[in-house]
Amino acid sequence: MDKANEHLDEKFLKPYDPTATEDEIYKLWEESGFFNPDECIKAGVTDKDAEKFSIVLPPPNVTGTLHIGHAVMLAIEDIIVRYHRMKGKRTLWVPGTDHAAIATQSKVEKILEKEKIRKQDLGREEFIKKVSQFAQESHDTIINQTKKMGSSLDWSREAFTLDKTREVAVRTAFKKMYDDGLIYRGDRIVNWDPKGQTTISDDEIVRKEEKGKFYYLKYGPFVIGTARPETKFGDKYVVMHPEDKRYAEYKDGQTIELEWINGPITATIIKDESVDMEFGTGVMTITPWHDSTDFEIAERHNLDKEQIIDKYGKLLPIAGEFAGMKIREAREKIIEKLAQKGLVEKTDENYVHNIATAERTEAVIEPQIMRQWFIDVNRKFKIKNSKLKGIKNEQEVSLKELMQHVVRSNQINIVPDRFEKTYFQWIDNLRDWCISRQIWYGHQIPVWYKENEIYVGVEAPTESGWTQDEDTLDTWFSSGLWTFSTLGWPEETNDFKNYHPTDLLETGYDILFFWVARMILMSTYLVGDIPFKSVYLHGLVRDEKGRKMSKSLGNIIDPLEVSEKYGADAVRLSLIIGVGPGSDSNMSENKIKAYKKFANKLWNISRFVIENTSDIEYTKDFSAYSPADKTIIDSQKEILKEVTEDIENYRLYLAGEKLYHYVWHEFADIILEESKNIFEKGTSEEIISRKNLLLNSLTNILKALHPFTPFVTEEIWQSLPQNKEKNILMVEKWPIV
């Protein structure tokens, strides 16, 4: 090696090797303690009175491993967090995982199924042990993977939605809502999943198009249409619109005798405005136990409700000779019988309609009337401790109104803003939230019964004779508390006082309703404040042809695998650049490869600068720049200013692209190339000026790129001869104010 370059680390003579350095660098950060804002203050890298920036990690489900969607989330959040940390803010990013009740339980059930074990064989306690064990293993994998992506999370504050602290939060929340009359137990129509044997919320339903038959049946003097003859056994009400002239001769409450599936019955005429006169014959019979529209009609007119189908999707004795049959097989047979009796008017063979299925089990939902726990979203209550703008303390509001108000009044800002429309549309149609689940894994409902008494509390009653409600809570109940339960609420902890409300919530647009809306509900109600100021929504990562990644297509890109191959920095850049907020992106290995080259380019740029500046002292505020170099500095400042603005406005894709372009096609291709000329032919003033320019530019570039490509920039920073104290780039100051 050249004597003048003896300070150049030998590793610069080889291409940049991410696998050899990334783990070491992460360790360096972790051991510095600087992921934790308290440590930053202690070490004097952050001012104790500095502005705070806080964000919670959307907790990944402990159902297995991280996928590319998680990688996008981690990349975006880490960029923003590192940026704010370098801006000198007290920056906190709280990690955690989600127990994901139904998802995790059914995953374990599937594993047990292979060993021919049913959860009933194990019993509740044993089964939960198995699930917890699985959850722990998933957790460990996930944490490890999260670190590989370079995420600068404060691990000392890690939380789990099902741990002890969060249980206190959940129970406190439940009790408060119960006491305020916002949680009630009622016999209401719910979405029953016959396969999963549990209720699910409206949002866990996936509608699938199905082509089936639509039957027109003679019902006394009427003709009724149905796709589900198997529910018709108990139908003894026939409903029509009060203004339908075709049926003017029939009066509300009038009874008629008619022949039906299993013999003669008495039917009652009901007039209700919810009937669509245009649809079919304008007449329908109702099945209040198994249809929510029918249920509401029955409620309005105070009608009887009868159960026809049991929890397993089989017909009950009311079906007479069909009792015990599965609905699918019964359907054809019932039609056969009706046809024999001459009651089938006609059949439409190509009837296309949407059927409701359960997201997890894919089973067809059977609405049932069941005793379940609900959150009332319309009931008015007096809000306590309101810190919300436009909502006074003790003002009467409903949960729905709170959810609408904070977004409408811009206290919460959604990026991209077109999702605000989607948000309002969802809330406007929001019905009471069914929060009880008939599964074992999760927060058991904090309600105890003793004969006719009921007790709701954070702790179980101490006297004997009380039994706890068997059901568990919808997993989104606990994740709805996430922004403050992670900070120690309901205790008035320092973290809670210092870091809530959080500044940003970054997540996929697919859980806007599930999660974002629920956090807004919980936080405004329980804390009297918004959970976060901004919501940034990212899209889905698809394969290079724009298809969803799936096991069956074999097009899954495993973020860990490509990180090992090309480096986490390259993966991060490829997930960021060219992807605007809220839009889906296409990912390919080629794209990642291109950014791996970028990391290497930066590596070699650094080598060139270090080699050529070994003979000058590093001067931060060198002032004797040549006119040409002054121009370069100005344009560089301009770029950095734009990049800063882009990051502030969550345009990471632009910020990343600008830096990429500047570093490669401006700094390397033009500035470095012309420097060679200057070093050969320039005056000594020009040479000194240019050397200082290169050194100062490199430090600025490394700083500005650090949020995007933290590993390679830190690795170079650690090897800079000027960094004699081995300071850590992660906590250096951002190059532009």
Next chain:
RNA sequence: GGGCGAUUAGCUCAGUUGGCUAGAGCAACCCGUUUACACCGGGUAGGUCGGGGGUUCGAAUCCCUCAUCGCCCACCA
């Protein structure tokens, strides 16, 4: 039924508030390896910015309309 988005080079996509000859990566073709980098440099080719209409001094960008594709929501029996 209601709402939202997309349509730009062979492929995958940028183009932030309307403004310099519309860009990037990959692919193709040509030239180049004397000391930062072949995980490289220089260059070439390739686009009537989905169709049509409008606003404007000026439109890929704003408005209207049509077409195709995609997504979300919804209790039409």
